[in-house]
Amino acid sequence: MKDFITNMKxxxxxxxxxxxxxxxxxxxxxxxxxxxxxxxxxxxxxxxxLIRLVPGxxxxxxxxxxxxxxxxxxxxxxxxxxxxxGYDPDASPFTQFWSYLxxxxxxxxxxxxxxxxxxxxxxxxKNLPWTLFVSTLALSFSYLIGTxxxxxxxxxxxxxxxKAIDGYTIVGSSVPDFILGLLLLFLLSFKLKLFPGQxxxxxxxxxxxxxxxFLIDILYHAALPVLSYMFIQTANWTLMMKGSSISILGSDxxxxxxxxxxxxxxxxxxxxxxxxxxxxxxxxxxxFATLFGGSPLxxxxxxxxxxxxxxxxxxxxxxxFMIIGILFFTSAIIIFVNLIADSIYSLIDPRIRxxxx
Amino acid sequence: xxxxxxxxARNVLNKIGIQILxxxxxxxxxxxxxxxxxxxxxxxxxxxFGPYFFNYDGLTSGVLRFQPPSWQHLLGTDxxxxxxxxxxxxxxxxxxxxxxxxxxxxxxxxxxxxxxxALIGGLYDKFFQxxxxxxxxxxxxxxxxxxxxIITIRDPFTFSIVLSVWSWPALSRAVRAQILSLKESDFIxxxxxMDMKKSHIIFKELLPNIAAYILINFIMIMRGAIxxxxxxxxLGVAALEPSNWGAMIxxxxxxxxxxxxNAYAYVLAPIFTIIFFQYGIIMLSNGLxxxxxxxxxx
Numbered sequence: 001m002k003d004f005i006t007n008m009k010x011x012x013x014x015x016x017x018x019x020x021x022x023x024x025x026x027x028x029x030x031x032x033x034x035x036x037x038x039x040x041x042x043x044x045x046x047x048x049x050l051i052r053l054v055p056g057x058x059x060x061x062x063x064x065x066x067x068x069x070x071x072x073x074x075x076x077x078x079x080x081x082x083x084x085x086g087y088d089p090d091a092s093p094f095t096q097f098w099s100y101l102x103x104x105x106x107x108x109x110x111x112x113x114x115x116x117x118x119x120x121x122x123x124x125x126k127n128l129p130w131t132l133f134v135s136t137l138a139l140s141f142s143y144l145i146g147t148x149x150x151x152x153x154x155x156x157x158x159x160x161x162x163k164a165i166d167g168y169t170i171v172g173s174s175v176p177d178f179i180l181g182l183l184l185l186f187l188l189s190f191k192l193k194l195f196p197g198q199x200x201x202x203x204x205x206x207x208x209x210x211x212x213x214f215l216i217d218i219l220y221h222a223a224l225p226v227l228s229y230m231f232i233q234t235a236n237w238t239l240m241m242k243g244s245s246i247s248i249l250g251s252d253x254x255x256x257x258x259x260x261x262x263x264x265x266x267x268x269x270x271x272x273x274x275x276x277x278x279x280x281x282x283x284x285x286x287x288f289a290t291l292f293g294g295s296p297l298x299x300x301x302x303x304x305x306x307x308x309x310x311x312x313x314x315x316x317x318x319x320x321f322m323i324i325g326i327l328f329f330t331s332a333i334i335i336f337v338n339l340i341a342d343s344i345y346s347l348i349d350p351r352i353r354x355x356x357x
Numbered sequence: 358x359x360x361x362x363x364x365x366a367r368n369v370l371n372k373i374g375i376q377i378l379x380x381x382x383x384x385x386x387x388x389x390x391x392x393x394x395x396x397x398x399x400x401x402x403x404x405x406f407g408p409y410f411f412n413y414d415g416l417t418s419g420v421l422r423f424q425p426p427s428w429q430h431l432l433g434t435d436x437x438x439x440x441x442x443x444x445x446x447x448x449x450x451x452x453x454x455x456x457x458x459x460x461x462x463x464x465x466x467x468x469x470x471x472x473x474x475a476l477i478g479g480l481y482d483k484f485f486q487x488x489x490x491x492x493x494x495x496x497x498x499x500x501x502x503x504x505x506x507i508i509t510i511r512d513p514f515t516f517s518i519v520l521s522v523w524s525w526p527a528l529s530r531a532v533r534a535q536i537l538s539l540k541e542s543d544f545i546x547x548x549x550x551m552d553m554k555k556s557h558i559i560f561k562e563l564l565p566n567i568a569a570y571i572l573i574n575f576i577m578i579m580r581g582a583i584x585x586x587x588x589x590x591x592l593g594v595a596a597l598e599p600s601n602w603g604a605m606i607x608x609x610x611x612x613x614x615x616x617x618x619n620a621y622a623y624v625l626a627p628i629f630t631i632i633f634f635q636y637g638i639i640m641l642s643n644g645l646x647x648x649x650x651x652x653x654x655x
Contacts (some may be wrong), residue, residue, distance in 0.1 A: 174639035176584045293496025
């Protein structure tokens with residue numbers, strides 16, 4: 001009996017230790033998650049307040065439509081409109097926000113006002129994959145190339161490579177990505193007819209599904225947007241990596257490695273790049289957010305069926321709930337990616353964890 | 358009396374002249390900033406004097422649609438028969454004004470909030486930290502589109518207010534961080550020990566130390582404002598005069614200029630004008646960065 005009690009005691013103590021470890025060792029993580037959720041909540045409310053300022057009253061417009069359709073009086077139609085749209089313009093923003101939160105909890109991000117069959121969930125399901133596809137491709141390629149370029153540009157004192165990279169970064173960081181997209185679209189697609197000018201795939205050529213033909217087709221259609229993003233983003237990564245590398249270049253271990261006669265390209269690869277790349281992990285999230293925010297422009301240029309193009313259509317149509325829903329979702333993604341990047345960074349580099357404890 | 362006035366005026370003019378010379382010397386110290394500054398001067402010159410030489414009438418003519426470049430129309434004509442070169446020159450003024458006002462407003466908001474929250478601290482600081490955090494999480498371009506539908510944009514100044522609303526947080530954060538670290542430095546501590554006035558510390562000690570940083574940020578915000586305004590105009594969310602460079606791109610995209618073989622100059626002209634201007638801005642800011650922070654260069 002006594003043994004059992006001590007065993008139990010030991011087991012409980014161990015359990016307590018582990019829970020304590022999970023809660024306290026990673027308390028920086030819990031705090032971050034809490035702050036992230038709070039930020040998302042506040043930003044949605046902010047967007048809500050903003051949307052109320054848009055001139056024109058959708059409910060009245062919709063009610064007039066109902067009057068014509070169902071031959072009822074305007075007052076009845078207005079009450080009906082408020083019910084159908086789930087939006088009462090006379091209520092305070094707090095009540096509206098509360099009802100929006102309630103529908104969020106049920107997994108409903110919002111409903112179109114002009115088309116009852118269209119909801120934010122559908123749009124996200126249909127169009128988000130394209131945006132994710134293009135931005136992930138562009139981001140990963142430019143990250144891989146840009147970090148290489150950056151470390152070379154910081155390491156090399158002179159020479160052709162450094163000059164070429166530095167020249168490229170200035171051009172790359174000065175051109176806005178959608179302007180470059182427009183240029184590429186005009187030259188490569190309309191003049192030289194090398195690439196398709198619009199859409200995500202050619203329905204007459206391939207059928208959506210998991211086949212090689214379709215995969216090649218979507219890569220072919222995504223090539224120009226990805227290239228235009230890449231050209232700009234690679235320059236950004238090069239600049240960031242150069243800055244990060246320069247700050248490391250003077251460290252003792254680099255000087256010592258040099259003095260020990262370790263070959264230059266090994267110092268570059270194993271000593272410099274590995275350490276300089278660490279702080280850039282958090283920038284990945286920021287880059288991702290930039291690509292997402294800029295997607296309305298790029299996707300409109302290429303008529304690419306991503307979420308950004310849909311968003312600009314909804315803005316022109318004044319589809320408030322679609323706008324709010326998409327913005328909520330993109331902010332949530334950005335916050336989530338930020339959280340992951342921060343956590344990965346502090347897991348890899350314990351110095352960060354200690355400082356923020 | 359008269360003599361006195363004249364000598365006084367000469368004195369003032371002299372002082373202004375010296376300041377301008379100093380400024381030019383700063384700009385032309387570095388090769389990059391010299392190129393960038395020249396490009397921007399070129400655009401300012403065009404924006405100010407261009408309309409006198411090339412009289413933009415905005416007259417449309419169906420006969421002159423999509424003309425290729427000729428001596429009469431150096432860059433061809435657009436889909437309504439307007440001269441593209443004249444439109445570009447006319448649009449330069451609006452773009453420059455938007456960029457300048459946006460830079461001014463954003464820097465003013467960012468610096469005031471940054472410095473005050475670093476110096477006041479406490480709840481005030483926490484509030485603005487949270488607010489800037491919030492504004493940074495929501496992607497800015499979509500918000501810009503919403504703002505453009507809320508506020509009817511009729512003139513460059515309104516446009517720059519719209520562009521500034523969401524663009525100050527990054528600057529205010531950076532300024533706050535810099536002031537916080539400056540506050541602990543010896544010379545500010547000594548100023549405090551010597552019981553100097555707060556206004557003296559802020560305007561004579563702190564601001565000059567971050568002036569270079571603010572100048573570079575001002576230039577980069579101007580750059581962002583041009584990208585933002587062109588993007589907004591390009592999507593057709595705001596309506597400004599048709600000679601605005603973004604509006605020209607909107608017309609190019611929506612009036613089928615891509616399909617017209619003769620319209621290559623019309624399509625390429627605004628694109629390359631924007632790229633050239635952006636190039637000038639980047640060169641200027643990079644050059645100034647090299648002048649002010651020589652340590653950072655490899």
